[in-house]
Amino acid sequence: MARAVLTVLVDNEPGEGLRGSWGLSILVEAGGRRVLFDADTEPDVLEFNAKRLGVDLGGVDFAVLSHPHSDHYGGFEFVGRVAPGLTVYVPRGSGRVARLLRGWGLKPVEVSEAARLGGGFATTGPLEGVYMGRGIPEQALVVILDGGEAAVLVGCSHPGVDNLVEAAVRAFGVKPVLVIGGFHGPSRETLDRLASLVDGRICAIHCSGEEAKRYVRERYPEKACDARTGSVIEL
Ligand SMILES: [Fe+2]
Numbered sequence: 001m002a003r004a005v006l007t008v009l010v011d012n013e014p015g016e017g018l019r020g021s022w023g024l025s026i027l028v029e030a031g032g033r034r035v036l037f038d039a040d041t042e043p044d045v046l047e048f049n050a051k052r053l054g055v056d057l058g059g060v061d062f063a064v065l066s067h068p069h070s071d072h073y074g075g076f077e078f079v080g081r082v083a084p085g086l087t088v089y090v091p092r093g094s095g096r097v098a099r100l101l102r103g104w105g106l107k108p109v110e111v112s113e114a115a116r117l118g119g120g121f122a123t124t125g126p127l128e129g130v131y132m133g134r135g136i137p138e139q140a141l142v143v144i145l146d147g148g149e150a151a152v153l154v155g156c157s158h159p160g161v162d163n164l165v166e167a168a169v170r171a172f173g174v175k176p177v178l179v180i181g182g183f184h185g186p187s188r189e190t191l192d193r194l195a196s197l198v199d200g201r202i203c204a205i206h207c208s209g210e211e212a213k214r215y216v217r218e219r220y221p222e223k224a225c226d227a228r229t230g231s232v233i234e235l
């Protein structure tokens, strides 16, 4: 039996019979819990794909928002309809977006530091990133598996994907065997550093950019993983 199953509900790249949009949403099932990481941009796209993939978002235990950008929180409007009152862990400093989530019937809970969220799930807590010259807080979701291995899920990696993974290692002493999410056009240095931290798969999706995907594929073929909307990854 898989220790964890990740289903990419939405990515920029569409999957067969599924809709894509500029955004990210991943469902993680591990240790008997189901956790939603980010919720894409469009409620309709998230709803359509979830239905097609046979995922009932009304049954998730809690959700995590990586950072307050609309391509990660827009679809929470749909989540609020099917899972009213659901706890959504948001990085501290998400003020306006936390109010928006509340308006959609969800229960935002601010995270200010690395913390365990229950059932092997944990957050790095917010690291400070920069986007268009402005500071933005961003957290990564850590799924801790048996033997101290872990999957690290990132949203846009505005603080740097290497720094987010390093924060997971530092906070929980885990050995990352998978990192997945948007890497936001990282430098080669960042990707080299990331590869030194991850003993397993590197799935550059969402806002990573073709250049980063190509670099990982060519420089680290044994770690490169191909994922898009509808991909199911088992650990
Ligand atoms: Fe993004």
Ligand SMILES: [Fe+2]
Residues within 6 Å of the ligand: 067, 069, 131, 156, 158
């Ligand atoms: Fe972003």
